[in-house]
Amino acid sequence: MENIYTKDQNKTKLVKAKPETIQFLLSYSKSLNITEVDGLQFESNLN
């Protein structure tokens, strides 16, 4: 018979995204730089 592999999941409802996720997004926003050359846009991440 096939094995059923299950992992315990946290069943409680997720109310808010984690602070780490927010922090990551803020850092991403700060590091993202868009440069436009001759009508073409280039993305770069300045870390």
Add this chain to the structure above:
Amino acid sequence: MNLGLLFNPTSNVMVVQVEDSQLVKKYIQGDEKAIEALINRHNSRLTGFIYSKVGDRELTEDIFQDTFMKVIRTLKRGAYNEEGKFLPWVMRIAHNLVIDHFRKHNRMPMYNSKESYNIFSLLGDDKLNAEKQLIKEQIDSDLLKMIKELPEDQQEVLEMRIYKDMSFKEISDNTGVSINTALGRMRYALINLRKLVEVNNIVLTN
């Protein structure tokens, strides 16, 4: 500048809230604090929206993150138009990402061919092969012969129902008998056919 007044129940005071569109404008002008305010303002609503669709905490976090990465990129590129409201726009991005996720993981499962497991065993060909086609023709002709042995009234109802796909109402209208009579004739036609199959010892399976 458009400002909204909101009552904050925890501090019991009215607070001034800057509208989304103002925060978006400030962010596009380079104010990084504005995006923080936008994320925090819509955090729980967007998280709840994504969670209601995927039902998984980690996946919700991932999609939340991807959604705002897309929002940030679009705003920085100057590709956001002010026509719609900010939150519905963000929700639409999240909704599309949820759909993308399900498409990638459920609708298009990946199969690898191995010796013990061949992909072609899953992909069938609907058409009958030559042998099955012969058997089907044999069954059809046997069945037709037996139908011809049925009393004429039963034969008529069975042909209309099965071969012409007519409803019992239509059969009743066409033959001039009541629906109940047509149903009864169909019932007897099937009973008699079963008897004929048994008597003639015919196998009607492919």
